[in-house]
Structures are given as C-alpha cells and as structure tokens.
Amino acid sequence: MQQFLPFTKEDALSWAYDYPTPFYVYDEEAIKKCASDLYRAFAWNKGFKEYFAVKATPTPAILRLLRQFGCGADCASIPELMLAEASGISGTDIMFSSNETSDKEYRAAAKAGAIINLDDITQIKHMEDSIGIPETICLRYNPGEFNITNEIMGHLFDSKFGMTKEQLFEAYKLLKEKGVKHFGIHAMLASCSIDNDYYPGLAAELFRLVVEVKEKLGVQIEFVDLSGGVGIPYHPDEKPVDIFTVGKGVHRVYDEIIAKNGMELKIFTEMGRYMTGPYGYLVTKVIGFKHIYKEYVGVDATACNLMRPAMYGAYHHITVLGKEDEELKLKADVVGSLCENNDKFAVDRLLPEIELGDILVIEDAGAHGHAMGYNYNGKLRSAELMMHSDRSVTCIRRAQTARDYFDTLDVDREFTENIDRMFEND
Numbered sequence: 084m085q086q087f088l089p090f091t092k093e094d095a096l097s098w099a100y101d102y103p104t105p106f107y108v109y110d111e112e113a114i115k116k117c118a119s120d121l122y123r124a125f126a127w128n129k130g131f132k133e134y135f136a137v138k139a140t141p142t143p144a145i146l147r148l149l150r151q152f153g154c155g156a157d158c159a160s161i162p163e164l165m166l167a168e169a170s171g172i173s174g175t176d177i178m179f180s181s182n183e184t185s186d187k188e189y190r191a192a193a194k195a196g197a198i199i200n201l202d203d204i205t206q207i208k209h210m211e212d213s214i215g216i217p218e219t220i221c222l223r224y225n226p227g228e229f230n231i232t233n234e235i236m237g238h239l240f241d242s243k244f245g246m247t248k249e250q251l252f253e254a255y256k257l258l259k260e261k262g263v264k265h266f267g268i269h270a271m272l273a274s275c276s277i278d279n280d281y282y283p284g285l286a287a288e289l290f291r292l293v294v295e296v297k298e299k300l301g302v303q304i305e306f307v308d309l310s311g312g313v314g315i316p317y318h319p320d321e322k323p324v325d326i327f328t329v330g331k332g333v334h335r336v337y338d339e340i341i342a343k344n345g346m347e348l349k350i351f352t353e354m355g356r357y358m359t360g361p362y363g364y365l366v367t368k369v370i371g372f373k374h375i376y377k378e379y380v381g382v383d384a385t386a387c388n389l390m391r392p393a394m395y396g397a398y399h400h401i402t403v404l405g406k407e408d409e410e411l412k413l414k415a416d417v418v419g420s421l422c423e424n425n426d427k428f429a430v431d432r433l434l435p436e437i438e439l440g441d442i443l444v445i446e447d448a449g450a451h452g453h454a455m456g457y458n459y460n461g462k463l464r465s466a467e468l469m470m471h472s473d474r475s476v477t478c479i480r481r482a483q484t485a486r487d488y489f490d491t492l493d494v495d496r497e498f499t500e501n502i503d504r505m506f507e508n509d
C-alpha cells in the first residue's frame with residue numbers, strides 16, 4: 084500500500100530545483116495541529132506544559148512553531164540550551180534532563196534558569212558543588228519494572244536512567260532539608276509506545292508516589308513529568324495514539340488518586356517523536372539499480388541522512404511520488420551509497436515499478452531523523468525545509484557543504500592551502 088502524502092511529485096521536483104535531493108521537509112500545518120490537539124487533550128489540567136524534546140528535531144523553526152502553542156524545551160546539553168534560549172524559550176520553560184552531567188552543564192542550566200531533572204541521588208552533591216541547591220527540582224524515577232494492563236511494558240533493571248524508589252525518597256528528604264521549595268517527579272518507562280494506556284498507566288504510578296511522598300515525608304510534589312516515549316505508527320498496519328483518549332485516561336487517574344486526596348498538581352510531558360515524527364519526510368531520488376542475487380534500488384540519501392533503519396532495523400514506510408495508485412510489482416532493497424551493508428532504508432520492500440529519477444519519500448522521519456545525521460564516508464548532511472499551507476517551502480537549515488565538513492580540521496598551513504585551492508578550482 085502506498086500512501087497519499089500532503090505534497091505531490093510536482094511539488095517535490097519544484098523544491099528540488101532550489102534544494103537538491105536528498106532533503107527533509109516538515110509539514111507546518113500538521114505540526115501545529117498536533118500541538119494544538121495535545122493542549123486541548125490536557126486542557127483540564129491547569130499547569131499543563133509540553134517540554135518538546137529538542138534532541139528529536141533540534142531546529143529553531145520547529146522550536147519557535149511549538150513555542151506559539153505554549154511548548155517549552157527539554158534539553159540535555161549546552162548547545163541544546165543555547166538553541167532553546169535563542170529560539171525564545173527560557174527560564175522554567177526549559178527542562179534540563181541531567182544524566183552524567185558535567186559541572187559546566189549544571190552551570191549553564193542554572194544560568195538559563197532551567198528546571199533541573201536530577202537523574203541520580205549521587206548527583207545531589209555534584210550539583211550542589213557546581214551550582215548550589217536550586218529552588219525547584221525534579222527527580223527521575225526508575226521502578227525497575229513497569230506493568231500496564233497486566234502486560235510488562237519494559238524491563239528497566241538494565242536501564243541506566245533514574246533512581247530506585249528507596250533512593251527517590253531519600254533524595255526528596257535530603258533536598259527538602261537543604262531548602263528546595265518546589266518538587267517534581269519524572270519517569271520515562273517506554274520508547275515509542277502506541278498504547279493509549281501508556282501515559283495513564285505511568286501517571287497512575289507517579290501519582291501514587293506523590294501521595295506516598297506526601298504522607299511519609301511531608302513533601303508536596305507540585306508537578307509530574309510524564310516524559311516522552313509516546314510512539315507513532317511507523318508501519319501502515321499500526322494504529323496511531325489517540326491523544327484525546329490519552330488525556331482522558333490521565334484525567335481519570337488524576338481524579339482517582341490526586342484530586343481524591345485533596346491535592347493538585349501540574350502535568351508535564353516531554354514528547355519528541357509524537358510531536359514531529361509523522362510530519363517530517365526525507366525526500367530522495369532514485370539514481371541506480373542492481374540486479375544480483377536480489378533487486379536493489381539505489382537512492383541519493385544514505386544512512387547519514389536517516390540512521391534509524393541502519394541502527395536498529397527500524398521500519399520507515401516509503402512512497403514513490405506519482406505512483407501512489409500503482410500495483411506493487413517490485414520487491415527490492417532500497418539502499419544508499421555508504422560502504423556499509425546496513426545502509427538500507429528498506430529490505431525486501433514491495434514497491435511499484437521504479438524508474439531512474441523517481442522521487443521516493445521516506446516517511447515518519449520528522450523526529451530522531453535529521454538530528455541523528457552524521458558524516459561517515461564524507462557524506463554531507465541534508466537541508467531541512469518547512470512546507471507551509473500553500474505548499475511553498477522555506478529553507479530552515481541549509482545543506483552542509485564540503486567547506487563545513489573541513490571546518491574543524493586544523494592540520495597545518497599546507498593542508499589548509501591545498502583545500503582552499505580545491506575550492507577555488509571548483
């Protein structure tokens with residue numbers, strides 16, 4: 084089954100005139116609708132905020148777009164903090180997710196006024212030595228095992244994130260003594276879950292802890308951060324999450340556990356994939372074929388542009404523009420030009436008959452796509468375009484050039500002059 088996309092072959096070819104393939108294109112209206120629906124689904128909660136996980140799509144145009152709906156940013160490095168601040172997101176609209184955090188990073192997060200989400204109890208001393216004790220702090224929990232609807236969602240014993248329940252209680256107690264005024268709790272117990280019960284199940288687990296922490300320690304937790312991990316249907320057979328069902332599910336357990344105990348708290352999320360994943364596309368051109376023991380379709384994108392299939396065999400649906408209605412007669416691997424045999428966007432994929440110059444769209448690439456780009460084999464990272472409602476595009480990140488690639492090399496004068504001469508002759 085091929086899918087009809089929000090743009091046509093003519094659109095893609097006209098964009099490619101200015102921005103040669105491969106390039107990323109994001110659907111602005113669809114991202115806006117996603118953010119707006121999320122805020123509607125959680126409108127029952129007064130302090131609701133989505134801290135967009137910057138690592139998913141670290142592009143200012145996307146951060147600014149999401150900011151219009153009230154989104155903050157979840158950051159984990161100094162450049163991500165800079166990106167958020169320069170995009171107009173500041174102070175407590177930034178969550179800093181620590182984990183093996185350096186002094187420098189603590190100082191940058193404190194300077195930005197971000198909320199620090201502490202990964203471990205041993206980090207308390209480290210943080211105190213770097214920046215003192217902040218007024219607000221969030222603590223990351225790892226329950227070891229997590230069940231929803233009697234199904235085990237994740238074995239978290241070998242996850243490096245978060246602290247045990249015992250450590251969590253000890254940390255709240257210690258931090259209260261040290262003068263912290265506002266507390267939060269955070270956990271991320273799944274990755275790419277398309278189960279509508281994931282957030283409600285996680286929320287219930289955290290809400291119960293909030294009640295227990297209050298009873299045992301007299302510490303009132305003010306916000307619950309459900310983190311990311313909400314998935315998208317990469318495969319056409321999968322069903323998307325219904326965010327309104329999710330919002331209602333969280334509301335139900337909130338009433339049962341929090342409201343019933345006469346408490347009130349803010350709900351935060353840190354979704355990345357869910358916010359932009361389905362609305363970004365990697366557009367690539369067919370540049371060759373091979374007929375050996377199998378059929379191969381060669382494209383001008385490589386795993387350097389989209390690493391997920393090569394890294395963990397992730398499925399990405401592929402549509403051949405202009406051939407959406409055609410019969411799927413060809414079974415082939417869709418491959419890039421890296422000298423690595425895992426450089427395959429699809430293996431044994433059924434496709435319509437393909438000709439040189441056809442435009443293939445690799446779907447659901449809007450999160451953890453361009454962001455994971457790399458330069459192996461001297462391949463350059465592609466441009467990112469924003470498609471507006473009239474299907475015109477704005478370039479929101481130009482393609483990397485060979486100049487950029489050589490920028491960090493500071494060998495000696497001879498090397499620099501050799502490189503400069505090559506660019507002059509170009």
Ligand SMILES: *Cc1c(COP(=O)(O)O)cnc(C)c1O
Nearest residue numbers: 136180311312313353354355356
């Ligand atoms: C990666 C990450 C997210 C976002 O995850 P998605 O699967 O993209 O929703 C949110 N919070 C933290 C702490 C993360 O590490």
